[in-house]
Amino acid sequence: MSENGWQGGGRQEYKCGMPASISSPPSASPALDRLSCYRALSARDARFDGVFFTGVKTTGIYCRPVCGVKTPRESSCEFFSSAAAAEAAGFRPCLRCRPELAPYALQQNLAHAVWQRIAGGALNDGKLERLAAEVGLSSRQLRRVLLQHFGVTPVELAQTQRLLFAKKLLQETGLPMTEVAFAAGFGSVRRFNALFAARYRIAPGELRRSAPRRTCADGALTLRLAYRPPYDWDRVLRYLSGRAAAKVESVDASARSYARSIRVGELTGWLRATPVEHRSQLQVEVSPSLAGVLMPLLGRVRQQFDLDANPAAIEAHLAADSLIADRIAASPGLRVPGAFDAFELAVRAVLGQQVSVAGATTLCGRLVERFGDACETPLAGITHHFPLPARLAAADPADIAAIGLPRARAATLCALARFAAGGGLQLRPGASLEQAVARLKSVPGIGEWTAQYIAMRALRFPDAFPAGDLGLQKQAAPGGGRLTEKQLAARAHAWSPWRAYAALALWME
Structure with a gap:
């Protein structure tokens, strides 16, 4: 050994x-x-x-x-x-x-970033060379990295993920066997049946017959995602509620649910997420129209709700600081709410420059109404999809400014849209926080605060920290004063590598 x-x-x-x-x-x-x-x-x-x-x-x-x-x-x-x-x-x-329900144990390193892409279906087309090129490695180097960290080859890792996802669909949905096979990334039902039976020693149909039946209104597919407890769901909902994009997202405090319209590639639909009582699981209802993209979709839901965090490890580290310890003790289960779509969150961050949270939310609603695409859903208030990058990139800045923005900020939105349409928000696996922030700051009008905020919520860097935030500077200051950006950055050094979580602890009182 x-x-x-x-x-x-x-x-x-x-x-x-x-x-x-x-x-x-x-x-x-x-x-x-x-x-x-x-x-x-x-x-x-x-x-x-x-x-x-x-x-x-x-x-x-x-x-x-x-x-x-x-x-x-x-x-x-x-x-x-x-x-x-x-x-x-x-x-x-x-x-x-059911091992497929286990929360992930991801790291900020290349091997786990590649694993996350594979878990989202990156190798369902079998093109290892393409994935290796995206990562910046040869296929041989990629194989060596995954063997070193996980003990399996990329193909073996992808095969296990497909089988476990198919098992999940068999046990949690009523999708026809053909749709299960293709949703899990198999090229043929025959191949799926043979591999499933060989690996798990049970036929897919037999497993389905033994699984409990679940029904849902509106014909929705109902799936469950696990997390490590505790999870302060109500505090996350409060945070999202004040920032929800009108007509695209909604939060129902009484039902403890979050809902939104969805667009993944050419497919459109909706989802609703609700915590499962007495279980460390999130129930996700998805419209049947999105069955073909369930693998990447659920991966994005996991990121949006930070389901793979290890709260005990994070809070044990942050609790060493008395400034944050009392906040954590009063409401354990700290999470950093993410974003289903990185461009959507980046636009929201730009709209939030030098205005209140409520003001930015109002502007976002106007942007959706003016440039978003209408859609039909069974969800109250969900009537539009968020504008695509290409739509805003082609827009006249004057038309964007008409929603109530300064002309310079409208120009920033156009530049951001061009940046996103060109793949600027798609980072190479293993990219560092410093690289991500520098890349974002290359967009005219995006400074350190905006870049750190996008990195924290949309790009999922746990150590991102917008030290220029006025609210954080006030919350971290003793005696009701205010720290400077430099002082706050120095104060936050001890919170690394979980500074994003420290920021949320200070923001969410």
């Missing part, structure tokens, strides 16, 4: 690194030893859900650490860094804890 945890047969196990204790939650990429894994498994510790998977040699099944079955003997367990590694070792997924 080497220091990277390699073993014959492609298995990757946690063998070294962290002391044999689970008193503290893992970081984003823990090097857990075997005893730590077994203790977490025995305690059914939700902090480790998605961080590792347990293969049980006596049954040939692999589970999440939170599985409710009787804890196996330590000698019967093997521990894997990913579901793909467990399946490459010959284990099949547990039908009770």
